[in-house]
Amino acid sequence: MTSALLHPAFILILGGLLQTTLPTQLRRIFLLTLPVLAAFSLLSIEPGQYGNVQLFNYELTLLRLDNLSFIFALIFHIALFIVALYAWQEKDTLQLASMFVYAGGAIGAVLAGDLLTLFIFWEVTAISSALLIWANKTTGAIRAGQRYFIIHVASGLFLLAGSILHYQTTGSLAFEHIGIDTVSGWLILIAFAIKCAFPLLHNWLQDSYPEASVVGTVALSVYTTKLAIYALARGYAGTEILIWIGAIMTAFPIFFAVIENDLRRVLSYSLNNQLGFMVVGIGIGTEMALNGTSAHAFAHILYKALLFMSMGAVLHRVGTTKASELGGLYKSMPWTAGFCIIGAMSISAFPLLSGFVSKAMILTAVADEGYWLIWLVLLFASAGVLDHSGIKVPFFSFFAHDSGKRCAEAPLNMLLAMGIAASLCIVIGVHPTLLYKLLPYEVNFVPYTNSHVITQLQLLLFSALAFAVLYRNNFYPAEIRATNLDFDWFYRKPGAYLMRGLGSLVAAGETGLLSSLKKILFLVGTRLHRHHGPQGILSRTWPTGSMVMWVAFLLGAYLIFYYIY
Amino acid sequence: MKSNNEKKYWLDKSSNVDKLVYLLYTACAALLAAEFFYHKHGHFDFEQWFGFYAWFGFIAYISIVMSAKLLRKFIKRKENYYD
Numbered sequence: 001m002t003s004a005l006l007h008p009a010f011i012l013i014l015g016g017l018l019q020t021t022l023p024t025q026l027r028r029i030f031l032l033t034l035p036v037l038a039a040f041s042l043l044s045i046e047p048g049q050y051g052n053v054q055l056f057n058y059e060l061t062l063l064r065l066d067n068l069s070f071i072f073a074l075i076f077h078i079a080l081f082i083v084a085l086y087a088w089q090e091k092d093t094l095q096l097a098s099m100f101v102y103a104g105g106a107i108g109a110v111l112a113g114d115l116l117t118l119f120i121f122w123e124v125t126a127i128s129s130a131l132l133i134w135a136n137k138t139t140g141a142i143r144a145g146q147r148y149f150i151i152h153v154a155s156g157l158f159l160l161a162g163s164i165l166h167y168q169t170t171g172s173l174a175f176e177h178i179g180i181d182t183v184s185g186w187l188i189l190i191a192f193a194i195k196c197a198f199p200l201l202h203n204w205l206q207d208s209y210p211e212a213s214v215v216g217t218v219a220l221s222v223y224t225t226k227l228a229i230y231a232l233a234r235g236y237a238g239t240e241i242l243i244w245i246g247a248i249m250t251a252f253p254i255f256f257a258v259i260e261n262d263l264r265r266v267l268s269y270s271l272n273n274q275l276g277f278m279v280v281g282i283g284i285g286t287e288m289a290l291n292g293t294s295a296h297a298f299a300h301i302l303y304k305a306l307l308f309m310s311m312g313a314v315l316h317r318v319g320t321t322k323a324s325e326l327g328g329l330y331k332s333m334p335w336t337a338g339f340c341i342i343g344a345m346s347i348s349a350f351p352l353l354s355g356f357v358s359k360a361m362i363l364t365a366v367a368d369e370g371y372w373l374i375w376l377v378l379l380f381a382s383a384g385v386l387d388h389s390g391i392k393v394p395f396f397s398f399f400a401h402d403s404g405k406r407c408a409e410a411p412l413n414m415l416l417a418m419g420i421a422a423s424l425c426i427v428i429g430v431h432p433t434l435l436y437k438l439l440p441y442e443v444n445f446v447p448y449t450n451s452h453v454i455t456q457l458q459l460l461l462f463s464a465l466a467f468a469v470l471y472r473n474n475f476y477p478a479e480i481r482a483t484n485l486d487f488d489w490f491y492r493k494p495g496a497y498l499m500r501g502l503g504s505l506v507a508a509g510e511t512g513l514l515s516s517l518k519k520i521l522f523l524v525g526t527r528l529h530r531h532h533g534p535q536g537i538l539s540r541t542w543p544t545g546s547m548v549m550w551v552a553f554l555l556g557a558y559l560i561f562y563y564i565y
Numbered sequence: 566m567k568s569n570n571e572k573k574y575w576l577d578k579s580s581n582v583d584k585l586v587y588l589l590y591t592a593c594a595a596l597l598a599a600e601f602f603y604h605k606h607g608h609f610d611f612e613q614w615f616g617f618y619a620w621f622g623f624i625a626y627i628s629i630v631m632s633a634k635l636l637r638k639f640i641k642r643k644e645n646y647y648d
Binding site: 368380384 | 589590593604605606608612617623626629632636637640642646
């Protein structure tokens with residue numbers, strides 16, 4: 001790399017800012033070309049470390065390309081191209097700029113060779129993604145964006161504090177394996193955990209993603225959390241606690257997804273559950289497991305973006321993604337429905353689709369290490385995925401009871417973007433070796449065996465059978481307009497009351513303090529007036545009189561101090 | 566909006582929906598029958614139980630949906646709860 005301008009992240013960030021000055025048609029083509037240009041730059045770089053900079057005493061490495069950073073950087077580029085096509089008609093250039101800076105920031109972070117560079121790009125993604133949420137301009141988006149921003153800035157602070165401490169203990173800022181044996185290791189883990197939406201730190205995701213715009217949510221679904229997955233894989237591979245955390249992550253969001261009415265929020269819970277599989281893989285930490293995590297991140301970005309795009313198209317045409325208001329849309333939007341079903345089947349891991357060839361690696365890696373309970377939880381969660389993403393999302397929007405809503409099919413650019421993502425889901429599913437070649441380690445895994453295909457189909461079709469039985473006997477929970485409480489309740493209700501209470505206490509204290517101060521000033525004022533005012537004792541003579549008195553007072557005080565000491 | 570004389574779709578007929586459900590039943594039956602015809606290679610002993618994946622999936626699905634329904638009793642609030 002001869003020039004910093006060739007760094008894919010800088011191409012995207014600068015290009016993203018530059019496009020605001022371009023006329024509409026030129027801007028559209030320019031935005032579609034940018035990810036291609038950046039991807040060419042990425043592909044032209046030989047593995048290694050570049051951009052070594054000495055900043056004060058710190059050795060920084062702006063770009064480190066190896067097998068692990070490559071696959072994440074590559075899928076980030078592919079996803080950006082798809083998102084840019086999906087956003088072809090977007091007029092809000094500020095939103096487009098945020099999107100490209102955000103993607104560039106995430107790519108920069110994935111390619112960062114040291115913790116300080118990582119921190120800088122980490123914050124770039126935090127700010128730009130918050131702008132992306134705010135770009136929707138609704139009250140809900142602005143409030144959710146504020147909560148999102150605070151939480152992500154906090155993540156950045158943990159990363160910074162951890163990195164400084166890490167430097168003090170190890171003398172190096174290089175971003176390699178960190179582990180949890182040190183305080184700095186824990187601090188950095190917390191930073192990653194927040195961004196990765198670990199259980200109880202997760203609610204920023206379900207809170208903010210459904211509030212962003214049609215285009216914004218798709219971009220958001222790609223970067224932040226998968227950047228965190230990359231960072232965890234780099235710094236904490238083989239950390240056993242992650243296996244258990246990941247297993248909890250796969251299971252608990254399912255229950256919320258089943259009863260959630262807003263389908264974009266259902267997909268956010270589902271995203272959280274998918275991250276759980278990847279975190280389990282990182283915790284296992286074997287080559288097979290890390291391959292599984294990388295493959296699953298790659299496949300997941302495509303089908304999750306596809307699902308969010310299909311729901312975005314519904315939002316764009318119908319104006320809502322609430323399951324209670326939808327149904328029967330396949331009549332108006334047959335292509336969108338078809339693409340959505342491909343995404344839904346991919347995430348459910350049906351054979352011949354991408355999720356099948358990636359998730360299986362993680363499950364096999366877990367079984368190889370003998371974690372039978374974790375394996376059962378993942379299998380249980382897989383049945384859950386089939387419910388909320390495999391069935392619920394396509395079924396209640398495009399089929400179920402006909403809502404009577406009729407609209408136009410999604411715009412051509414959106415269909416093309418969904419078509420590309422859907423094709424990639426199929427290509428990966430049919431030719432898994434294409435994906436396996438990109439993985440960080442050599443792959444010794446055959447996804448298509450009789451045993452694996454049949455057992456997976458048994459799991460999925462019998463789950464579908466359970467749905468059919470429940471739905472046709474009216475046991476399936478009805479789609480109703482409601483808010484379901486989750487952990488964010490603690491900071492949105494009692495937390496908010498507490499802060500408001502503290503605020504009014506401070507305000508009350510302030511008023512009290514001010515009024516007592518006023519009283520004191522008034523008293524002093526009246527006293528001064530009495531002695532120094534026109535009728536005052538001390539103003540009857542020249543100020544020299546009072547000066548002499550003060551000098552006498554000071555001398556007296558001096559004398560007293562002199563005696564004491 | 567919906568007009569009265571719009572095209573009738575294949576899925577509009579409930580007997581066709583039934584056909585799809587019967588297709589699912591048949592597929593499930595065929596998958597269970599397949600248990601006799603292939604060598605299952607798994608990691609754990611319980612994977613060898615007859616139709617393990619089938620009944621695990623069925624029971625898991627039912628328990629997820631029913632417990633989520635129960636969860637709703639505790640966490641459901643009005644739609645504008647946070648506004």
